[in-house]
Amino acid sequence: MGRPPCCDKIGVKKGPWTPEEDIVLVSYIQQHGPGNWRAVPTNTGLLRCSKSCRLRWTNYLRPGIRRGNFTDQEEKMIIHLQALLGNRWAAIASYLPQRTDNDIKNYWNTHLKKKLGKIEGGKGDSSESKWISKGQWERRLQTDIHMARQALCEALSLDKPSDSAMESNQTPLPQRADQVQTTTYASSTENIARLLKNWMNKSPNSSSEAVSSDSSSFNNTFSAGLSSSPSEGAISTTLHSFNSSNSESASASVETEMDHEVKFETQMPLTFLEKWLLDDAAAQGQDGDFMDMALGETADLF
């Protein structure tokens, strides 16, 4: 009874991914773009189920992922959004395009929950219980509507040539509109270079000098390191073509993420979000307590 497994368990590998597997997956997506995950194990020869491939890509190999410590701003935003949306990590992650939902979820469970727990401990009741008592689903629904509206606005504004967010070149990172491709390229390069670096370091035959996280040297490394791979032909394609094919044939979600990334870096999303939420609440004139609760509680924490 029950739902059959997504893939037959026989011959399906589980556990941590090896650099070799990563490279095969990346090279496949390089050619075909993300999506149609069902076909990925068949076409690549990877002994992984489609879910595992998708997860590996979205949580680790996807371009634009930032790893490491969360900034104060990111932390505040997560707390903020969690108060508004609950444990809807994918929705929260859409406002932190450099972070995966899995990362945010882990960070919440390992860091923020404790942090909040300490602070809330002195206050008595938890914010969660408040939520339930105040009609959580109605509010979530409202938030969903707001999010949809915002997404539409953003989508429409992308077509405008003079987006103020795009004009900013004061950030240290290359984030102008004409540099988005470069950024994407660098990000994916960094991800893959990192895994290659680890791979090379682990390999007794390899020289650590051969690998650099510098994107300019990556292509050489990439082809050199893979000359014995079974899918050499696919892999020898440059990452530049990966980037361009990705941007052309990849799913809309990837493009949206890139667009989010540009805006995130240049526009202080927390204030933007707050303004949006406050404006909306004020316009409706019926949810002041909701905003007070969401913003007030998190504001106290810092």
Next chain:
DNA sequence: AAAACCTTCAACCGCTGGGCA
């Protein structure tokens, strides 16, 4: 030095909902 305990996070599991025949 080593055992016990704790923390982190990558990966898995199972459920849900949308698309399609």
Next chain:
DNA sequence: ATGCCCAGCGGTTGAAGGTTT
């Protein structure tokens, strides 16, 4: 209208590394 397939999501697990005793 119905059932199947698939992608996506959130909760959970467990291995690995770090810290404490």
